[in-house]
Each structure stands twice: as C-alpha cells, then as structure tokens.
Amino acid sequence: MVHFFATWCEPCKAEIGTLQRFFQARGDKVGVLAINVGEVPGRVRSFLKETPVTFPVVLDADRSVAKAWAVEGLPTSVMLDKSLKRMLAVTGELDWASAEVGDEIDEALADRDSQGADCTREDNR
Amino acid sequence: MSLTRRDVLKAGAAVSAAAALPSWPAQADFAPRPGTWRNFELRTRLDIPQPAGLTQAWIPLPSFSAPGWSKPEGNNWDTNAKTAEIVKDAKYGAEFLHVVWTEGESAPAVEVISTFATQSRAVDLTKPLGTQSLSDAERKLNLAPTELIPTDGIVKETSDKITAGAKSDVEKARLIYEWIVETAYRDPKTRGCGVGDVATLLKSGNIGGKCADINALFVGLARAAGLPARDLYGLRVAPSAFGYKSLGAKNEVVTKAQHCRAEVFLADFGWVPVDPADVRKVVLEEPPGNLPLTDDKVTQARKTLFGSWEGNWLAYNDAHDVALPGAAGPKLGFLMYPQAEVAGVRLDCLDADTFKYVITAREIAI
Numbered sequence: 001m002v003h004f005f006a007t008w009c010e011p012c013k014a015e016i017g018t019l020q021r022f023f024q025a026r027g028d029k030v031g032v033l034a035i036n037v038g039e040v041p042g043r044v045r046s047f048l049k050e051t052p053v054t055f056p057v058v059l060d061a062d063r064s065v066a067k068a069w070a071v072e073g074l075p076t077s078v079m080l081d082k083s084l085k086r087m088l089a090v091t092g093e094l095d096w097a098s099a100e101v102g103d104e105i106d107e108a109l110a111d112r113d114s115q116g117a118d119c120t121r122e123d124n125r
Numbered sequence: 126m127s128l129t130r131r132d133v134l135k136a137g138a139a140v141s142a143a144a145a146l147p148s149w150p151a152q153a154d155f156a157p158r159p160g161t162w163r164n165f166e167l168r169t170r171l172d173i174p175q176p177a178g179l180t181q182a183w184i185p186l187p188s189f190s191a192p193g194w195s196k197p198e199g200n201n202w203d204t205n206a207k208t209a210e211i212v213k214d215a216k217y218g219a220e221f222l223h224v225v226w227t228e229g230e231s232a233p234a235v236e237v238i239s240t241f242a243t244q245s246r247a248v249d250l251t252k253p254l255g256t257q258s259l260s261d262a263e264r265k266l267n268l269a270p271t272e273l274i275p276t277d278g279i280v281k282e283t284s285d286k287i288t289a290g291a292k293s294d295v296e297k298a299r300l301i302y303e304w305i306v307e308t309a310y311r312d313p314k315t316r317g318c319g320v321g322d323v324a325t326l327l328k329s330g331n332i333g334g335k336c337a338d339i340n341a342l343f344v345g346l347a348r349a350a351g352l353p354a355r356d357l358y359g360l361r362v363a364p365s366a367f368g369y370k371s372l373g374a375k376n377e378v379v380t381k382a383q384h385c386r387a388e389v390f391l392a393d394f395g396w397v398p399v400d401p402a403d404v405r406k407v408v409l410e411e412p413p414g415n416l417p418l419t420d421d422k423v424t425q426a427r428k429t430l431f432g433s434w435e436g437n438w439l440a441y442n443d444a445h446d447v448a449l450p451g452a453a454g455p456k457l458g459f460l461m462y463p464q465a466e467v468a469g470v471r472l473d474c475l476d477a478d479t480f481k482y483v484i485t486a487r488e489i490a491i
Contacts, residue, residue: 008320010312010331038320040454042473061471062455063272072278073328091328 001032002078004066006039007047009074011093019077020053022096022105029109030079033058037066037074079105081112155367155425157245157435159193164242164491165362167439171463171482173226173233178468180233181225183449185460186211187241188220189357189440191396196242204235212450216266219442219460223450240489245436246398250295253393259353267353267390271445273320273458274345279327284349294352298389301346302401302431306418308332309339311405317475318383321356321458337459339402340387353390355443358461360384362486363437369426371410372403373437380484383461386434400430439486 003019005012016034023032032055036044041059048057060066069078072091079088087108094101167187173180187197197220202209206224213220226233259267270276287304291297312333319338323345326332332342340356347354361382365373374382386403388396407426408416416423447457449464454471457464462474463482472480 006320006322006325008316008322009325009329010314010333011329038322038455038458040471040473042470042476042479043316046473046476073325074322093329 001030002069002080003032003034004037004060004069004071004074004076004078005034006037006074007043008039012075013051015075015093015096016051016053018094018096018098020051020055022102023053023055025097025102026105027055030105031055035060035065037071038063079108087112155369155429156247157367157429157433158247159245159436161436162196162242162244163363163436164198164240164489165439165486166489167239167241167360167362168236168485169239169463169482170236170484171234171465173465173467173472174481175479176226176230176233176467179225179228180230180465180467181223181451182233182235182463182465183212183452183460184222184224184235184237184463185358185441186220186222186237187239187439188213188218188442189359191440194244194246194436195440198240198242200237200239202235202237205230206233206235209235214442214444214447214460217442217444217447219444219447221449221460225451241439242491243436243439245434247433248394248397250391250394250397250432254395256392257390257395259390264353264390267355268348268351270345270348271458272456273322273324274341274348274445275324276345276349279324280345281349283327284346287346288350294391295393297350298347298352298391298397298399299431301343301350302399305332305339305343305346305401306404306427309334309342309401309405311335311339311402311409313409318385318461336385336400336402336406337461339405340385340400343387343389343399343401347387347389355388356385356445356459357388357440357443358383358385358459359438359440360461360484360486361438363488365435365437367435369407369411369422371406372426372435374486377485377487378483379486380482382484384438385459385461386438386440397432398430398434399432400434403430403434 034057037060076091081087169184186200189195207227209224211220212223222237224235287300288297309332315335318336319334321337321341323342344354344356360379361374361384363374386400388398391397404427407423411422444460447460453469464474465472
C-alpha cells in the first residue's frame with residue numbers, strides 16, 4: 001500500500017491513524033509505505049511524534065513522485081500486487097479500520113492470491 | 126473497491142445562493158479610501174539556533190511595486206554571514222536576501238531593515254474607467270497554472286459551474302468571490318497561512334484553510350475562467366482603522382501576521398483587490414466569534430473586500446514556485462516566510478524551536 005499524505009491535509013490526519021491500525025492488523029499480508037508530499041523534514045517529524053506509525057514514511061519534497069503517480073488529491077492510497085501492478089486506488093479519506101474497508105481488502109488479497117496460484121501453474125508448464 | 130471520496134462540490138447551489146444575495150445596503154463604516162501614503166519600517170531578525178555544516182537563509186523583501194498603492198523603498202542589513210546579497214526571482218521579480226554563513230559559525234544571525242509605503246485601495250465597480258491595459262506577457266503570466274494552482278481538471282470544472290451564465294468579467298469575478306465566501310471556511314488549525322494546494326482542497330470537499338488556501342482558490346478559479354488574477358504574499362503591519370480586530374496587526378510584533386491577498390484584472394477597471402479569505406476571518410474571529418454571514422461586520426467586510434482593502438498591509442511579492450539559489454530543498458509554492466537550510470536540510474519556517482525569527486513593523490514619518 002502506497003499512501004500519499006501531507007500534514008496540512010485535514011482528512012490525512014484522521015486517516016493515517018486508521019491506516020496504522022490497518023497495518024497492525026494486516027501487516028503480515030500488506031506492506032505500507034507512506035509518502036509525504038511537499039513538506040520539510042522537521043514538519044513531518046513533528047507530525048509523526050504526535051501521530052506515531054510503525055510503517056516507513058518517506059519524503060517527496062519536490063512532489064515529483066506524486067506527479068509521476070498522477071496523484072490528484074490527498075490523501076491517496078494505491079494498493080499494488082506483488083508484481084507492482086495497481087490493484088486498488090482511492091483518493092480521499094477512508095477509514096482503514098472499518099469492517100467495510102477490511103472486507104474489501106481481504107477480498108482483493110484473496111483475488112491476488114488466487115491469481116498468484118494461476119501464475120505459478122503457468123510458470124510451471 | 127467503491128470509492129468513498131466525498132464530493133461536496135455544490136457549485137450549482139452555491140451559485141444560486143450568490144445570485145440570491147440581497148442588494149448591498151449603502152456602505153457604512155468599513156470604507157478604505159486611497160489618497161494617503163503610509164510609510165513603514167520593517168525589521169526581520171533571524172537566528173539559527175542549531176547550525177551545522179553549510180547554513181544559509183533567504184529572507185523575503187518588500188518588492189511588489191504598484192502605482193498608487195505599493196512602493197518598496199529599500200533595504201539594509203546587519204549580519205555575521207560570509208555573504209549577503211539581494212536576489213531577484215527572474216519570473217516574478219520577487220526579491221529576497223540570500224545569506225550564507227561560514228561553516229562553523231556558532232550563532233548565525235541576520236537583521237534586515239526594509240522600508241516601504243502603501244495605502245488603501247478602493248475600486249468603484251459601478252464606474253468603468255475605460256479599457257485598462259495589460260501586456261501580453263502579464264496576461265500570460267497571470268492566467269498560467271502554477272505548481273499548486275492548476276487551471277484544468279477540478280479547478281476548471283468548478284470554475285465553469287460557478288461562472289455559468291455570467292455575462293461579464295465583473296460578474297464572473299463576483300460569482301467566484303461569493304462562492305468562496307459561501308463555501309470555504311477559515312480553519313484555525315491550519316498551520317501558518319496554509320499551503321495553497323487548490324486542487325487537493327477542492328477534491329477533498331473540505332474547503333477549509335487560511336489565506337494562502339482561500340485566496341489561492343480565488344486566483345485558480347479566476348484564471349480558469351479566463352480572468353488574469355494573482356496572489357500577493359505579504360504581512361499585516363498595522364491595526365485596522367475600522368475596528369476589525371481580525372484584520373490588522375495587534376502590535377508592532379508581526380512575526381505571525383503573514384497574510385496574502387488577491388487581485389483580479391478586469392478590463393474596465395484594471396487590477397481589482399479582493400480578499401475572500403479575510404471575510405471568512407471576520408466570520409471566525411471577530412468577537413464574539415463564529416459570526417453568521419448575516420452579521421453586520423461580516424456583510425460589511427464581504428461588500429468591501431471585493432474591490433477594496435485597507436492600507437495596513439505589506440505586499441512582499443506575487444511569486445509562485447520560487448527556486449531559492451543555492452538551496453538543497455525544492456521550490457517554494459510561495460515566498461512569504463523567511464527560509465533557512467542547515468547542512469542541506471530545509472528548516473520548518475513555522476517551527477519556532479528550530480528556526481527563530483522576529484518581525485516588527487512600525488509606521489514612520491518621512
């Protein structure tokens with residue numbers, strides 16, 4: 001899960017807490033990388049002191065990564081499969097700790113796993 | 126996955142609301158009038174508490190000249206730096222002092238003293254002045270998107286909805302202004318003056334922020350509607366003479382009094398001042414606070430700040446996407462706060478613990 005956020009973005013503040021809970025619950029299945037868009041290190045550090053997370057957070061200081069990924073708004077989350085193909089993408093606030101989102105993710109993971117099995121079979125032909 | 130992005134773009138409803146506004150009563154108290162220049166001295170003192178490696182700073186200087194209301198009048202400085210020089214941004218002409226200290230300097234410090242003159246503005250939008258000129262280069266510059274103010278996508282879509290049916294440029298500008306006053310809000314939790322990421326603001330459906338957000342939104346929507354517009358980044362330097370506690374400096378210390386305003390170019394009137402962000406500031410902050418839009422203080426501010434503003438404010442510059450020479454960090458969306466880097470790391474200009482600066486302003490006689 002690649003998650004783009006900024007500390008000034010009001011929905012991002014609420015979302016990153018639920019993303020942390022999501023990571024705690026599903027971190028064995030889904031890796032999370034948070035990308036801060038366009039802010040100085042000190043500001044992000046202060047934010048993370050108040051809202052600690054256990055997944056890695058990196059800086060996109062000049063917004064070039066957000067541009068390359070065609071991020072149109074914050075927060076934006078993109079879920080990739082093992083081959084780095086986009087599985088899901090959402091722009092806007094999402095409650096990652098909700099059952100509804102958890103179910104959607106589990107379903108996507110199940111699809112991924114079944115596709116992975118198919119690939120394995122194909123590779124073994 | 127079904128997306129849950131909130132889409133609260135109620136442009137149609139907002140435009141209807143704006144159109145339904147009552148005609149304004151005769152102007153009462155809040156009536157800035159041009160005619161009297163006010164001269165100010167601005168002192169910016171900056172200290173870097175924890176220097177390491179290469180330490181440098183960039184301090185905005187008053188550099189926006191406009192006939193009739195804004196005159197930068199020079200800068201002096203005192204510093205223990207190795208070099209200090211005035212640099213002018215090539216695209217916008219924004220000036221700043223670039224200061225570089227010798228590595229090992231234990232207490233990097235600089236004080237800049239600037240003088241400038243300003244005055245109130247008032248454009249009577251009932252009395253066209255005849256066709257006003259704007260060069261092709263200025264028109265192009267003030268219609269162009271910036272890094273944080275795109276003029277396509279959701280900005281264009283929103284602008285089109287707001288201005289649909291408008292019969293003149295004045296009406297387009299007015300509709301955008303009223304839509305923002307009705308739709309946006311001042312968020313007291315926003316750090317500094319906000320970031321001004323207009324597309325993100327619109328997409329989030331949460332159109333809250335401060336002047337750099339709300340007035341940048343005006344500029345983006347106006348540009349998308351084909352109206353040249355610009356943000357002016359500056360500083361409140363004196364109290365309001367009209368009793369608005371929220372629209373002026375509280376005292377001579379103006380370290381946290383940054384404020385940006387906007388202008389829109391209208392063919393029959395020239396550059397017209399607007400400040401929808403300050404209308405929302407009046408709503409939030411004028412005692413007793415959280416005033417309704419029907420409160421007299423709000424209605425006066427709302428009427429006045431489309432076409433007028435008070436000369437208690439400095440315009441530093443109108444620059445966007447400013448590259449700081451010698452900097453390791455990225456371009457700035459705008460240059461309104463002093464900036465510094467220590468060992469290649471940009472400091473947080475809003476964090477008083479790592480980056481100390483004090484700005485004072487006083488009115489002077491000439």
